[in-house]
Amino acid sequence: MKISFDSRKPATLMNERLEWDSYLEKVGLYKDKAAFAAVFKHFSPLLKSFLMKSGGQDSASVEELVQETWIKVWRKAPHFSSKQGSASTWIYTIARNTRIDAIRTQVRQNPDRLNAEDIYADYPTEAPHTSLVQLRNKRFVSEELRKLPAEQAEVLALMYFRGKSGQQVADTLNLPLGTVKSRIRLALAKMKLALPGSIAERQTGATEND
Amino acid sequence: MIKNHPDADLLAEYTAGVMALAPTISVTTHLQFCNSCKSTVKALEELGGEMLEQADAVPVSDDLLEQIFACVEEDETSEDSLLTRPTTIDEVASSIPAYLQKFLPEGKLHWKFLSPSVKVAPISVGETVHELALHKIKVGGKVPEHNHLGKEITVVLKGSFSDEDGVYQRGDFMVREAGEIHQPIAATHEECICLSVLAAPFKLTGLKRWLNPFLSFSPS
Numbered sequence: 001m002k003i004s005f006d007s008r009k010p011a012t013l014m015n016e017r018l019e020w021d022s023y024l025e026k027v028g029l030y031k032d033k034a035a036f037a038a039v040f041k042h043f044s045p046l047l048k049s050f051l052m053k054s055g056g057q058d059s060a061s062v063e064e065l066v067q068e069t070w071i072k073v074w075r076k077a078p079h080f081s082s083k084q085g086s087a088s089t090w091i092y093t094i095a096r097n098t099r100i101d102a103i104r105t106q107v108r109q110n111p112d113r114l115n116a117e118d119i120y121a122d123y124p125t126e127a128p129h130t131s132l133v134q135l136r137n138k139r140f141v142s143e144e145l146r147k148l149p150a151e152q153a154e155v156l157a158l159m160y161f162r163g164k165s166g167q168q169v170a171d172t173l174n175l176p177l178g179t180v181k182s183r184i185r186l187a188l189a190k191m192k193l194a195l196p197g198s199i200a201e202r203q204t205g206a207t208e209n210d
Numbered sequence: 211m212i213k214n215h216p217d218a219d220l221l222a223e224y225t226a227g228v229m230a231l232a233p234t235i236s237v238t239t240h241l242q243f244c245n246s247c248k249s250t251v252k253a254l255e256e257l258g259g260e261m262l263e264q265a266d267a268v269p270v271s272d273d274l275l276e277q278i279f280a281c282v283e284e285d286e287t288s289e290d291s292l293l294t295r296p297t298t299i300d301e302v303a304s305s306i307p308a309y310l311q312k313f314l315p316e317g318k319l320h321w322k323f324l325s326p327s328v329k330v331a332p333i334s335v336g337e338t339v340h341e342l343a344l345h346k347i348k349v350g351g352k353v354p355e356h357n358h359l360g361k362e363i364t365v366v367l368k369g370s371f372s373d374e375d376g377v378y379q380r381g382d383f384m385v386r387e388a389g390e391i392h393q394p395i396a397a398t399h400e401e402c403i404c405l406s407v408l409a410a411p412f413k414l415t416g417l418k419r420w421l422n423p424f425l426s427f428s429p430s
């Protein structure tokens with residue numbers, strides 16, 4: 001199976017990333033169309049790829065979702081703060097929510113009563129990171145993601161990109177669910193993304209977070 | 211102090227947006243209490259952003275940007291719609307997350323007795339695979355020993371309860387696999403309210419599941 005993200009692609013330059021953040025803030029503050037166009041130009045082909053893989057629809061309907069995502073980005077931009085996260089992370093969550101709502105509309109699960117963005121409320125973190133710390137974390141994740149063993153990267157790609165649950169990933173790869181779960185945990189541990197509290201097995205009672 | 215958290219793979223499913231609605235709600239509910247998991251989710255979203263950055267680009271139509279500008283100019287007046295919280299009369303109802311209140315008819319919870327010490331208020335979120343409900347165990351009340359036919363997630367909203375394995379307090383997130391038998395008991399000074407999500411046991415009972423109560427009591 002082809003891995004859904006291209007790990008051979010050269011890393012987007014880190015200072016280029018800071019630019020997306022400041023462009024997006026300009027969109028929020030001044031409704032700056034030139035700044036929006038720059039962000040659009042960089043992320044649209046990535047969003048199309050992301051939404052195409054998870055939906056599997058034709059190009060036209062995928063572009064509708066891309067469009068919907070951008071309209072939300074434009075409207076919600078005043079809420080974007082680079083202190084709370086980077087542009088790519090923020091755009092990812094909006095695209096994910098758009099995908100969830102599109103799927104729920106398809107299967108008629110009360111689409112107008114609840115939107116994904118109501119559920120994935122944006123809780124501000126207590127101590128926002130400085131952009132420098134964020135950038136360093138991001139660079140680390142970026143590098144580690146490229147170095148992940150193919151079997152771990154594949155599981156993450158199926159989940160994040162193809163929109164498959166752990167069980168569906170297990171069915172697709174013909175693996176026990178436990179194997180899928182442990183690949184996810186190993187990958188997250190390598191990228192230092194999960195704290196011990198959430199990695200520990202349930203009921204060990206040994207974790208004392210928060 | 212919160213001692214029971216969702217596993218990392220569950221948080222990954224949550225962040226990737228691949229979880230059914232009712233379990234998603236249970237994780238969001240836990241996040242309201244738990245800064246540790248909240249920052250894990252933030253980190254997992256960063257992973258999503260990173261994967262987006264590393265996606266292989268697929269070109270979009272040339273006129274897409276123009277179309278988007280046309281759309282946003284059209285409704286320049288409509289701000290992004292903030293969720294309005296309906297006025298709630300019920301004390302418990304007003305303590306549950308705002309987005310859940312959307313599902314309460316007239317802002318009220320409809321409590322039904324499940325046993326002398328346990329009441330249940332089902333919340334229909336229009337999802338067919340899981341059932342979402344609030345459970346209220348009265349002070350010192352015992353939940354009859356029961357066996358889960360499907361996997362069950364519980365998040366403590368108020369008070370605390372204990373079972374064979376430990377004590378669970380506000381914010382604690384627990385998963386019980388199908389077949390695990392347990393008997394929760396509420397603390398003796400305060401009633402306990404939990405949000406619970408039960409995977410409907412389709413495989414076991416097929417259509418007959420509609421005849422089952424929310425919890426399926428073992429005959430013991």
Ligand SMILES: [Zn+2]
Pocket residue numbers: 212214215216240244245246247248
């Ligand atoms: Zn937690």
